[in-house]
Amino acid sequence: MTTLTQLQPTPVIDETVRLLTEHYVFAGTAEQLAGLLRRRLAEGAYDVDGAEELARLVTADLQSLNGDRHLRLKHHADPVSPEQGAASRDAMRRDFETSLGGAPRVELLAGGVAVVELAPMLFPLEWAAEPLSAALTLASRAQALIVDLRGNRGGDPDTVAFVCSYLLDERTHLNTMEWRENERSEQSWSLPYVPGARFGGSKPLYVLSSDSTFSAAEELAYDLQQLGRAVVVGERSRGGAHPCRGWTVHPHLEVTVPMGRAVNPVSGANWEGTGVQPDVPCTAAESLDRAHELALARLAG
Template sequence: MTTLTKLQPAPVIDETARLLTEHYVFPDTAEQLAALLHRRLTEGAYDVDDAEEFARLVTADLQSANGDRHLRLKHHADPVPPKQGAANLASIRRDFDTSLGGAPRVELLNGAVAVLELTPMLFPLEWAAEPLSAALTLASRAQALIIDLRANRGGDPDTVAFVCSYLLDERTHLNSMYWRAGNRTEQSWSLPHVPGTRFGGTKPLYVLSSANTFSAAEELAYDLQQLGRAVVVGERTRGGAHPCEGWTVHPHLEATVPVGRAINPVSGTNWEGTGVQPDVPCAAADALTQAHTLALAQLAG
């Protein structure tokens, strides 16, 4: 058990509230939540001995206003570095090194239908470009492709654009991101050229989703769905469309605060709170079989 030894909850709450008001993409909500945290602190709601329980209580309050699942106080069992973002980066690097770079499965099913599983996340592009290019090039010769995002918990928007570039024939506006810092909006486009071989923009494409599919993985599914490029098969996703940054506020605690929000050029909105709605709803466990059946039928037709 990790305890709050030598730490009172007040400094953590003060720093988390400061980060909220300075960085959260919705300033009005940030003010409300900062006041809520201080009120709950005064009431003794955070007077617990376990850091993990403390993080759970604070996270519940942070998400009480608008259900933003990227907004949280995250507990780390091992001490985390003080540098901004370092806690998350160290964690995902371990996952990268044990998952073949985020593409642990490429398989050819009956009927020349390929399955490409992207999990546990879409890693930073400077790490992931090589393994993803290899996996997507290998799958490019298939007659239909199923991308499995059922266990993908998010990642890098640049990696989303990289993957989409293999699944389209021409440069395409995929998404826009509004950033609170600088009050600016940036567009995300597929790449005009890719290393390796494209699967292309015409062959059948299916994306598998689950209730655990989150964040950048949701963007990948949503972008392709809104473009009419892919059929999403499975469950409604978790519903997190706000990119966040992390700050260490205690040796075992990291405050993650959304600093932007996605704006899809087709829908004009995003999947925050609602999740990505599948085109073919079914249990996640049945999604691969369902998509394979659909692909075979489409190829036969």
Template sequence: MTTTEHHLDVAPVIEATSQLLLDHYVFPDVAERLAALLRRHLADGTYDVADAADLARLVTADLQSLNGDLHLRLKHHAGPVPAKQGAATLARMREKFDRSLGGAPRVELLDGRVALLELAPALFPLSWSAEPLGAALTLAAPADALILDLRGNTGGDPDTVAFVCGHLLDERTHLNSMYWRDGDRLEQSWSPAHVPGVRFGGSKPLYVLTSAQTFSAAEELSYDLQQLGRAVVVGEATSGGAHPCEGWTVHPHLEATIPMGRAVNPVSGTNWEGTGVRPDVPCAAEDALDRARALAEARLADAQSGEPHDATVNPTRSQPS
């Protein structure tokens, strides 16, 4: 524990985290088992550590031990965590936003009128990112094909997913639904009917690049477009996190993130939790751009010559759960 960190009183941290699980976790039966596990390990001395980072590591391993939910964590922060719910996550995202041109660090026109748009390191809250994302998507819109690079994107805001999809489709479309434990309710997510700037639209070739690090909302963007038959996903299977979460401060340097809902895709009837988004064209992440670029150029050449493009590059519409 660094000299700047507060004294670590383990018991209140474990009790607070256990109660948050019971109150909010999307799967109440799993929450009961996890809370019992945490309390048992507190009693048997498993968590007898002096360092908050060590406690976060031990508790996170236990939280993910039953169903592998990667959103379920006790996160350590080197700096003090704001007390307000969710504030720590927003503060960290804001730093990344300011260093990444608003989450669109690369827009480039490649040979053959194929545009490359990288969205990284996150899909930031729409109140911050609508202007830079809208500008980047508008800049790429005249291209004949688009490669959307999500290999370095670790998640963000579902509303931003819908905003991006709005530029890549021709009309308002049901993308996803979220089941929320609070109120036992299902909330639909639709792409917007109108977007700022110019749409790339719903008919030109679209390729999405993924890696094993692609996570959460970035997975939703990949999955939604794939299930709609709108995009060909190229690269690696993604991390597999489909449960939106909130963060609570349980110690000045520790934040418990608890998933409160789960995604339900209207096409597949399921989501990418645990399995990840499975690429239509599997390859190493470092090779994905070259593969997608070759596919795009071949498809455009076939279109120009009137030849049908290779059916093997058609996106799949559903994946087994």
């Protein structure tokens, strides 16, 4: 455990406050949170035994006003590079290498229904395009498809658009990101071309969710649901719709700060705080069997 002989809370809090006020998508909330962190620091609330406990306390305070689960001080057991985002990238790469590139399961169930599990993340497209294309192309011949996001904790919005492109027939507006920086907006569309074969936009499609499904995985489920393309089966997801970046503020600590917010072109809203509401609610453990039953009934009908 990192002790306070190696970790002084003041520089960590000072840098967290600076990043928060410069980058957080909601400037007014950032100012309120900055005041809260400074007050808690002055009160001695952060004089704790180590980096992991400091991360827990600061994260609780950062999320205390609006419950933004992307706004965190994250503890890393292994030292990480001071380069921006290096902590997240290092851990992400390890997960990528041990999960078949983020598509650990492709299976054909009875009745011509395929399952593609995307976990534990939707990895950056420069890494994940090949394994995702292989998995989705393999499943493209199925009569119905279940995309399992129950264990997916988020990832890259470009990868969301890439996956959606295999599940639609035409180029489609999926999402708009509104960024604090320069008050700009950026639209996300499915792609006009994909490597491999598309499952397409007409065969039955089901998406499994759990209370662990988060961030970009929620966007994938929400985009397809709002377009009327997929039926979401399972549990309400965690509710994080604010894309973020990470900065290393200590060898074992990383601040993640949301810099924008998602706006769906159909609903005009997003899933922040509410999660993606399933069309067919059931426990995560039951959701695969339930979706399979629904697919078989749809195909039979």
